[in-house]
Every structure is written in C-alpha cells, then in structure tokens.
Amino acid sequence: xxxxxxxxxxxxxxxxxxxxxxxxxxxxxxxxxxxxxxxxxxxxxxxxxxxxxxxxxxxxxxxxxxxxxxxxxxxxxxxxxxxxxxxxxxxxxxxxxxxxxxxxxxxxxxxxxxxxxxxxxxxxxxxxxxxxxxxxxxxxxxxxxxxxxxxxxxxxxxxxxxxxxxxxxxxxxxxxxxxxxxxxxxxxxxxxxxxxxxxxxxxxxxxxxxxxxxxxxxxxxxxxxxxxxxxxxxxxxxxxxxxxxxxxxxxxxxxxxxxxxxxxxxxxxxxxxxxxxxxxxxxxxxxxxxxxxxxxxxxxxxxxxxxxxxxxxxxxxxxx
Amino acid sequence: xxxxxxxxxxxxxxxxxxxxxxxxxxxxxxxxxxxxxxxxxxxxxxxxxxxxxxxxxxxxxxxxxxxxxxxxxxxxxxxxxxxxxxxxxxxxxxxxxxxxxxxxxxxxxxxxxxxxxxxxxxxxxxxxxxxxxxxxxxxxxxxxxxxxxxxxxxxxxxxxxxxxxxxxxxxxxxxxxxxxxxxxxxxxxxxxxxxxxxxxxxxxxxxxxxxxxxxxxxxxxxxxxxxxxxxxxxxxxxxxxxxxxxxxxxxxxxxxxxxxxxxxxxxxxxxxxxxxxxxxxxxxxxxxxxxxxxxxxxxxxxxxxxxxxxxxxxxxxxxxxxxxxxxxxxxxxxxxxxxxxxxxxxxxxxx
Numbered sequence: 012x013x014x015x016x017x018x019x020x021x022x023x024x025x026x027x028x029x030x031x032x033x034x035x036x037x038x039x040x041x042x043x044x045x046x047x048x049x050x051x052x053x054x055x056x057x058x059x060x061x062x063x064x065x066x067x068x069x070x071x072x073x074x075x076x077x078x079x080x081x082x083x084x085x086x087x088x089x090x091x092x093x094x095x096x097x098x099x100x101x102x103x104x105x106x107x108x109x110x111x112x113x114x115x116x117x118x119x120x121x122x123x124x125x126x127x128x129x130x131x132x133x134x135x136x137x138x139x140x141x142x143x144x145x146x147x148x149x150x151x152x153x154x155x156x157x158x159x160x161x162x163x164x165x166x167x168x169x170x171x172x173x174x175x176x177x178x179x180x181x182x183x184x185x186x187x188x189x190x191x192x193x194x195x196x197x198x199x200x201x202x203x204x205x206x207x208x209x210x211x212x213x214x215x216x217x218x219x220x221x222x223x224x225x226x227x228x229x230x231x232x233x234x235x236x237x238x239x240x241x242x243x244x245x246x247x248x249x250x251x252x253x254x255x256x257x258x259x260x261x262x263x264x265x266x267x268x269x270x271x272x273x274x275x276x277x278x279x280x281x282x283x284x285x286x287x288x289x290x291x292x293x294x295x296x297x298x299x300x301x302x303x304x305x306x307x308x309x310x311x312x313x314x315x316x317x318x319x320x321x322x323x324x325x326x327x328x329x330x331x
Numbered sequence: 332x333x334x335x336x337x338x339x340x341x342x343x344x345x346x347x348x349x350x351x352x353x354x355x356x357x358x359x360x361x362x363x364x365x366x367x368x369x370x371x372x373x374x375x376x377x378x379x380x381x382x383x384x385x386x387x388x389x390x391x392x393x394x395x396x397x398x399x400x401x402x403x404x405x406x407x408x409x410x411x412x413x414x415x416x417x418x419x420x421x422x423x424x425x426x427x428x429x430x431x432x433x434x435x436x437x438x439x440x441x442x443x444x445x446x447x448x449x450x451x452x453x454x455x456x457x458x459x460x461x462x463x464x465x466x467x468x469x470x471x472x473x474x475x476x477x478x479x480x481x482x483x484x485x486x487x488x489x490x491x492x493x494x495x496x497x498x499x500x501x502x503x504x505x506x507x508x509x510x511x512x513x514x515x516x517x518x519x520x521x522x523x524x525x526x527x528x529x530x531x532x533x534x535x536x537x538x539x540x541x542x543x544x545x546x547x548x549x550x551x552x553x554x555x556x557x558x559x560x561x562x563x564x565x566x567x568x569x570x571x572x573x574x575x576x577x578x579x580x581x582x583x584x585x586x587x588x589x590x591x592x593x594x595x596x597x598x599x600x601x602x603x604x605x606x607x608x609x610x611x612x613x614x615x616x617x618x619x620x621x622x623x624x625x626x627x628x629x630x631x632x633x634x635x636x637x638x639x640x641x642x643x644x645x646x647x648x649x650x651x652x653x654x655x656x657x658x659x660x661x662x663x664x665x666x667x668x669x670x671x672x673x674x675x676x677x678x679x680x681x682x
Contacts, residue, residue, distance in 0.1 A: 038477075065477070070504035072467075072470065072500055072504055073505055073508050075470070076470020076473065076501060076504070076505065077470050077474035077505075078474055079471050079474055080470065080473060080474020080477070080478065080488075081474040081475065081477055081478045083459065083471065083475060084418070084478035084482075085478065086478050086481065088474070104467060107464045108471065112460070113666045113667070113668070114447070114667045115447060115666075116450050116451055116452070116459070116460045117450060117666050118665075118666045119451045119452050119454075120460070121669070152668075152675075153667050153668060155668075247675075250673060250674065
C-alpha cells in the first residue's frame with residue numbers, strides 16, 4: 012500500500028470519483044492549469060479536460076453560486092475556495108442557498124456539492140490564509156462540515172462527501188497537507204460522515220480534537236491515560252461517541268485552534284453538560300486560541316494551542 | 332505613444348409599440364392573433380392576481396406581498412418567449428412570469444401566505460424558488476448554464492432581477508462568468524426604477540443599466556418594458572441566440588413599479604405622486620388594448636369579459652389555497668437534509 016501525504020490522498024479521491032461519476036466537476040480559482048495553490052488538483056485538468064476542471068474568474072461568491080446552480084441541475088460540483096478566509100465572500104451563497112435549497116424547494120432541487128477549502132494555521136501565510144472559523148458553518152442547518160485529520164481519513168471522508176446528497180464543507184487542514192504520511196489504499200473505501208474515531212484509547216480523561224489539532228494532541232497526551240477522540244465530522248457531530256467516552260473517563264478536555272468564544276468546543280461542552288453532567292468528575296476544559304484575529308507568522312505559535320497548554324489542561328482536570 | 336481609442340460602444344433601445352398603441356411594422360414580432368390574445372389575457376390575469384393578493388394581505392389572509400402592478404408587460408412578454416425545457420431563476424417580483432409559465436396560481440398565493448411547501452415547482456417546470464436575497468440567484472443561473480453546456484442540453488437559462496440587483500457583487504460576478512464562458516443565458520432586469528426608496532439615479536451613475544453588459548463582453552439592450560411586443564421580441568432573439576451558441580444577453584426592461592415595494596411599504600413617503608401619475612398613463616395593458624382596438628379586436632366589453640374570466644381563475648385559486656391544510660409542525664424538518672441527523676430526529680420527536 013502506498014504511503015501518501017494528505018494532498019495526494021485528496022487528489023486520489025477526486026480522481027477516483029471523477030472516473031466513476033461523470034457528474035463530478037471541479038471549479039475554482041487556479042484549480043486547472045496550476046493544479047490549485049496547494050497542488051491538490053494537480054493533473055486533473057490533463058486527465059479530465061477543461062469541461063470538468065474549470066479555471067474560473069476570481070469570484071468566490073460567483074463560484075459558490077455557480078456550483079449551487081450546477082448541483083440543482085444535476086451535477087456534483089466541487090468548488091474549491093482557495094483559503095478558508097475567502098469563503099467569507101461566499102458566505103451568503105452557502106448560508107442562504109446551498110444549505111436551504113432542498114428545504115426551500117421541498118426536495119424539488121437539491122444541492123449535492125462539496126466545498127473544499129484549505130483551513131487552519133501554522134503555514135506562515137498572509138492574513139486570511141490561516142482561518143479556522145468552522146463553528147460559523149456548524150450553526151447552519153442543512154450544511155455538513157467535515158475535517159479530516161490525516162491522509163487515510165481525508166480520502167475516505169472525501170469519497171463519502173462526494174456521494175452525500177447534501178452540501179458538505181470539506182475543510183482541509185493546511186498544516187497537514189504534507190506533514191504526515193499514511194498508508195492509503197489505492198481503490199475504493201469510504202469513511203462514514205457523522206462518526207468520530209477513537210484515535211487513542213484511554214481511561215482517565217477524554218480529549219476531543221479535530222483537524223490539525225489531533226496531531227498535536229496525540230503528541231501531548233504521551234504519558235497520560237487519555238482517550239483521544241478524532242471528531243472528523245463537526246456537523247452533525249458524533250454525540251454518542253463523545254458521551255460514551257466521557258461516561259467512561261469522567262473528564263473532558265476539548266482542543267481546537269479556533270478562538271474560544273462560541274467556538275465548536277462550546278457546543279460539545281454544552282451537549283455533555285446537558286446529557287452527562289452527572290458522569291463528570293471535574294470541569295470541562297477548553298484549550299483554544301485566544302479571541303483575537305489569526306496573527307501573521309511571528310505570533311502564530313503563541314496563538315495556536317500547543318502541547319504545553321494541552322498538558323496543563325490535562326493536569327488540571329486530572330486533579331479532580 | 333499616441334492616445335488611441337481602443338473601443339467604441341453603443342447601447343440600443345428597443346420599442347415596438349408606442350404609447351398610442353401603434354406598432355412599428357418592421358420591428359413587430361411574428362405573433363399570431365391567438366398568441367397576442369393570450370398575452371393580453373396573461374397580463375390581465377397578472378393584474379387581477381396582483382390586486383387580489385394585495386387585498387388578501389390587507390384582510391390578513393396572506394402575509395407581506397410585493398406587488399407587480401405596472402410590470403405585466405415585462406413579465407408576460409419575457410416569459411412568453413421561453414420554451415418548456417428552459418430554466419428560470421427568479422427573484423421575488425415576477426409572479427406574472429410564473430403565471431405565464433404555468434406555475435400553479437394557488438401555490439403562488441400559498442407561498443405568500445407563508446407556506447414553504449408551495450415553493451416546490453411542479454415536475455417539468457424548471458423554475459427555481461423565489462429568491463429573497465437580492466441578486467444571489469444570478470450565479471445559480473450561471474451554474475445551471477454551465478451544466479446545460481456540459482450536458483449538451485438545448486435549454487437556455489434565464490434569470491430575473493431588479494435594478495437594485497445590478498449594484499450587488501453577485502450580479503457582476505455572474506455577468507462576468509457568463510461572458511467569460513459564453514454561456515446560454517438571458518439576464519432579464521426589470522428596471523422598475525425604485526429599489527424600495529432608492530431611485531435609479533442613486534443606484535447607478537450610468538445612463539442605462541443595459542450598458543453594463545459592455546463591461547462583460549456581451550450584448551446589452553434596453554427595452555421599453557411597458558411594451559409587451561418589444562420585451563417579447565428582445566427575449567425571443569436573446570433566447571434563440573443563446574440556444575444557437577451565441578452566448579448571453581442582458582435585457583433591461585425599463586418599466587415602473589406603480590405600487591409600493593411591498594404591502595409593508597408606503598411609497599408615498601419617498602416618491603412624487605406626479606411621477607406615479609405619469610407612469611399610470613403608460614400602463615402596459617392600456618397600450619396593448621389601444622393596439623388591439625385599432626385592429627378592431629378590442630372593445631371595453633372585451634376587457635370586462637377578460638377581467639371576469641381572470642377573476643374566476645383567481646377566485647378558484649384562492650379557494651384552493653385556503654383549503655390547503657396548514658403544514659404540521661414536524662414538517663419543519665422536511666428537506667433540511669436528505670436524512671435527519673440524530674439530533675434532528677431527537678428534536679422532531681420532541682415537537
């Protein structure tokens with residue numbers, strides 16, 4: 012089995028599905044000739060032609076809106092928004108249309124598209140290139156939000172997302188594109204959306220993470236009896252898996268790289284408080300970025316949660 | 332380097348029927364007597380629908396409603412030029428187009444009565460739900476046109492919007508993409524000259540909206556929007572051009588919103604009554620009647636009869652609309668996703 016980086020695994024998933032299903036078309040800025048700014052779509056223009064890999068003008072709202080029209084017409088478009096910070100220009104299309112077309116038209120029109128966008132910090136990029144505002148999108152009913160944590164998961168989740176009948180926002184942790192290599196089967200396999208994964212079993216504390224934080228959490232918990240849950244899908248998130256683990260360990264730490272206030276960690280904490288508060292032996296702790304805009308390179312290491320903060324939270328909650 | 336001129340552009344304005352109801356024989360589109368009669372009846376149907384919808388709102392029988400009074404020619408004339416397989420991405424003030432395309436009338440009223448189920452277009456009618464977020468439907472039409480091209484389908488994609496929409500980013504992004512990809516599209520702008528309280532001159536610094544197409548590399552034409560023949564002719568030509576691979580066209584139908592923005596608005600606060608009176612004299616239905624009268628095909632009695640016929644149709648639709656049972660609370664969850672999430676399933680049980 013080939014050892015692939017995440018960027019290659021995603022490329023393989025796109026190529027596999029384009030081969031299998033002629034409704035799948037890619038569109039976005041620089042996705043064609045250039046192969047995408049991270050080279051995720053490299054080689055696909057040559058292989059599938061310019062009718063299926065569309066280099067568009069620079070217009071995020073137009074790209075997203077066009078993808079919605081394509082999806083309503085019966086295609087499975089995969090719009091790429093070059094960086095998560097650029098999805099804000101396409102916000103209205105995602106919120107007001109992609110997530111609502113099925114319900115507004117009572118199923119007459121649907122929106123099976125997969126928005127791919129690199130997300131997250133740690134790559135020394137300019138402003139708006141390292142955002143992780145996933146919680147904004149989780150607030151929207153009708154939109155699924157998926158975040159792979161490595162190459163294997165990325166391919167399996169993307170194949171599921173491409174076959175999902177509803178719009179999916181597929182957030183690709185930029186820092187992980189080339190950081191980890193994993194064995195990735197060449198052919199078909201899918202990872203079900205909406206299911207978390209136990210990335211490491213343990214008994215004393217549950218740590219929930221996703222995306223690029225998972226890699227840091229796994230390093231940080233070395234030496235602790237911690238169970239690490241890789242959430243993988245944020246909307247809808249696997250409530251059952253979180254509750255089962257918390258009921259077992261009695262302690263919960265949530266780690267995300269987005270700002271703390273109203274981050275997705277708040278949703279998890281509130282759900283656990285509603286459903287399993289009597290199983291808790293200590294407070295639910297969140298390890299997050301501070302409530303400030305994502306900084307440029309000089310300060311990014313002070314912004315992103317690191318092993319030190321994660322271990323401090325573990326130490327604190329384990330005192331109870 | 333000399334100072335050179337690198338381009339010269341002109342924007343045309345099309346009118347067929349003047350205010351006295353005289354048609355220019357060179358520009359008059361090919362229409363049978365029967366087709367002209369149907370156009371007239373659709374315009375009256377739209378007028379009666381609109382009057383009744385406003386009345387229903389005043390009586391509390393439907394919710395806020397955006398009147399189409401004065402825009403019947405722009406709506407009926409353009410929709411009349413489409414074929415059954417074409418796709419339409421409307422905004423929220425084209426009920427005359429909906430009626431012409433055969434959208435069920437009871438369903439139109441049901442929607443304005445607050446029932447989302449009514450947005451489900453019948454099978455075979457490719458008309459997208461009303462779009463309330465101004466201009467945001469325009470990129471959808473672009474996407475559908477890309478899909479038409481990819482599928483090698485003969486369809487043309489039409490999007491409707493108002494003058495206010497031309498100030499929004501989505502209008503420009505959509506127009507640009509349509510030009511770049513030479514898509515089989517027709518952009519129909521109903522320039523009714525008021526975006527709530529903001530008049531056209533505060534909306535744009537250009538002398539016409541049609542000229543905006545120049546910037547995107549395709550044809551824009553201004554049409555007398557109260558002249559049903561001119562609107563029909565321009566749309567028909569644009570649709571045929573699009574179907575033949577000739578690319579997109581932008582049509583500005585210069586018309587006037589004779590009523591308030593919605594039933595929740597009072598245009599008297601911001602609009603001079605003389606202006607409204609001027610446009611009342613340019614009523615598109617009266618103009619068509621003058622044309623028909625000169626050909627011996629119209630009498631006041633005919634209007635009475637046609638209005639009565641339209642009223643019967645609308646009365647039946649109102650009855651049908653009011654007989655529809657309200658949606659059950661559980662229908663809140665219908666179609667949010669193809670399958671309920673575990674949390675939604677839980678919430679639905681708890682209703």
